[in-house]
Amino acid sequence: MGGNGGSGTNADKRPNELLGSWFVRSGWSKGELARQVNRRARQLGANHISTDTSRVRRWLDGENPREPIPRILSELFSERFGCVVSIEDLGLRAARQSTAASGVDLPWTGPQTVAQLGEFSRSDLMLARRGFLGTSLALSAGPSLIEPMQRWLVPTPGAPAAPAPESAFDSRRPGRLSKPELELLESTTRMFRQWDAQCGGGLRRKAVVGQLHEVTDLLQEPQPEATTRKLFKVAAELAELAGWMSYDVGLQPTAQKYFVLALHAAKEAGDRPLGSYILSSMSRQMIHLGRPDDALELIHLAQYGSRDCAGPRTQAMLYAMEARAYANMGQPGRTKRAVRMAEDTFSEADEWDEPDPDWIRFFSEAELYAENSHSFRDLAYSAGRSPAYASLAEPLMRRAVDLFAKDSEHQRSYALNLIGMATVHLLQDEPEAGTEFASRAMTVAKKVRSERVNTRIRKTVGTAVRDHGDLAAVIDLAEQLAVDLPESEAV
Numbered sequence: 001m002g003g004n005g006g007s008g009t010n011a012d013k014r015p016n017e018l019l020g021s022w023f024v025r026s027g028w029s030k031g032e033l034a035r036q037v038n039r040r041a042r043q044l045g046a047n048h049i050s051t052d053t054s055r056v057r058r059w060l061d062g063e064n065p066r067e068p069i070p071r072i073l074s075e076l077f078s079e080r081f082g083c084v085v086s087i088e089d090l091g092l093r094a095a096r097q098s099t100a101a102s103g104v105d106l107p108w109t110g111p112q113t114v115a116q117l118g119e120f121s122r123s124d125l126m127l128a129r130r131g132f133l134g135t136s137l138a139l140s141a142g143p144s145l146i147e148p149m150q151r152w153l154v155p156t157p158g159a160p161a162a163p164a165p166e167s168a169f170d171s172r173r174p175g176r177l178s179k180p181e182l183e184l185l186e187s188t189t190r191m192f193r194q195w196d197a198q199c200g201g202g203l204r205r206k207a208v209v210g211q212l213h214e215v216t217d218l219l220q221e222p223q224p225e226a227t228t229r230k231l232f233k234v235a236a237e238l239a240e241l242a243g244w245m246s247y248d249v250g251l252q253p254t255a256q257k258y259f260v261l262a263l264h265a266a267k268e269a270g271d272r273p274l275g276s277y278i279l280s281s282m283s284r285q286m287i288h289l290g291r292p293d294d295a296l297e298l299i300h301l302a303q304y305g306s307r308d309c310a311g312p313r314t315q316a317m318l319y320a321m322e323a324r325a326y327a328n329m330g331q332p333g334r335t336k337r338a339v340r341m342a343e344d345t346f347s348e349a350d351e352w353d354e355p356d357p358d359w360i361r362f363f364s365e366a367e368l369y370a371e372n373s374h375s376f377r378d379l380a381y382s383a384g385r386s387p388a389y390a391s392l393a394e395p396l397m398r399r400a401v402d403l404f405a406k407d408s409e410h411q412r413s414y415a416l417n418l419i420g421m422a423t424v425h426l427l428q429d430e431p432e433a434g435t436e437f438a439s440r441a442m443t444v445a446k447k448v449r450s451e452r453v454n455t456r457i458r459k460t461v462g463t464a465v466r467d468h469g470d471l472a473a474v475i476d477l478a479e480q481l482a483v484d485l486p487e488s489e490a491v
Helices: 017-026 030-044 053-060 069-081 110-127 131-136 143-153 179-199 201-219 225-248 252-269 272-288 292-305 312-328 332-346 365-382 387-405 411-427 431-445 451-468 472-484
Strands: none
Touching: 017 053, 017 069, 030 053, 030 069, 069 110, 110 201, 110 225, 110 252, 143 252, 143 272, 143 292, 179 201, 179 225, 179 411, 201 225, 225 252, 225 272, 225 451, 252 272, 272 292, 272 312, 292 312, 312 332, 312 365, 332 365, 365 387, 365 411, 387 411, 411 431, 411 451, 431 451, 431 472, 451 472
C-alpha cells in the first residue's frame, strides 16, 4: 500500500506490450515519464504518488499500477499523441475498478463530490476536444442508473442541519469568499445559461466546464457553512449546464456524468427543487436515447423529492416531462392526464409568492405549449404515425412557434419547435407545409451550435424525402440541407 502507485498483485506477470509500444513511440525516457506522472499526480492532489524509473520499468514488465496511475498515463499519452489513448489501450486496468471511476454509483459525501467534480471537469478540459471523455465513458441505464439516483433523498449521516447566518460571509479572512464575490459567481452562471439558450451548447461548453473547475477549487478551501452550501448550489447549476450542453452537442455519456455530479452537489446544497430539475434533465436525455421507462422513473423521483418544496412552475415542468415519458411509452390516457396537470399547475405560477430560481425561468408559456405538443406528437409516432394525435399536437405547437418567434433569447427552442411543426405536418400528410417549417428551422439552426437541432432537421428532411421524394418542395429542401447543414459541420 506504499506511495509508489504499484499493485499488490504481481503473480503471473507478463511484459505489457501495449504500454511498451506507446512508450517507445512517445520518445520519452523512463525518467521523463516518471516525472510527468508525479507532476500530474500533484495536480490531482495525490501527493502520495512518488514514481521513479524502476517503477516505470515494472509497469512495462507487467505490473498493474493502482489508481490514479492508469488514468494519469491515459491522459499523458492522449496529450502526447493528440488522440484518445484509453486505459485499455495501454493494457492497464485499475487494480480495484470501482463504479465511482466512470459510472454513476458514487458516494454521497461532500468531499468525494468535490473530488469527482474537480477530476472530471479537469479531464474534460484537458484535451479540449469532444472525443476523449465521449469515448472513455459508458452510459448507464435501467437499474444501474435508477437505483443509485434513488439515494438522493436519503439523509446523509452527519449532514449539517441548517445554513449558517449571513454574517458568516467574511471577506477579511484569507481563503474565504466575500458575499459580492459569491454573487458574481451566481450572476456568471445565469449569463452562461442565457448564452446556452441563445447559441446552443457548442459555443460556450468549455467556458462552463472551466468555471465549474474553478468553483470546485473554492470548495476545497475552508469556508463558512453558508458559503459552502451556496458554492455547492453554484457547482450543481454549472454541472447541470455542462451536462445539458454536452447533451446538446451529442456527448451523451459525458452529459450523464455531469448530471449525476450535479445531483450530488445539489444534495450537498440542500436544494431539493434544484435536484428535481437536474433529474428532469436526465429524464429528457433518456427520452432522447429511447429509454422512456428510465425517464419516467427519474421524473417520479424528482416529483416525490420536491413535492413539498418546489414552486408551481417547476412542478408543471415535471408534469410535462412525465407526459413526454408516457407518450413515448404509448400510454395515451396517462399522457393526457399529465398534460392536463401541467396546464393546471402552470396556471398557478403567477400566484406563487416566492421568486422562481433562474434555472426554471425558461419554462414559459411557450415552453409549456411546446412540451405538451411534443407529447401528442410522440403519441402519434407511438400509435403508428396516427394523424389523430398529430391533430392534437398542431394547435399547441403553432402557439409555441408563434411565441418563440418573438423571443430572441431562446433561439434553440424556436428551431426545435419549427422542426416539431414540420414533423406534425408530415404526420398529417401535408408535405408542402412540412417543408416550409423545416426550411425556417434550418435558417435558425445556422445561428445555433446544436448538434441536437441539426440531427433532428436531418431526420425530418430524411422522412420527407422517403415519403414525398418526388415533390419539388422536398427536392429543394434536401438541396438546402446539403448547403446549409452539411454532415461535416456536426459539432
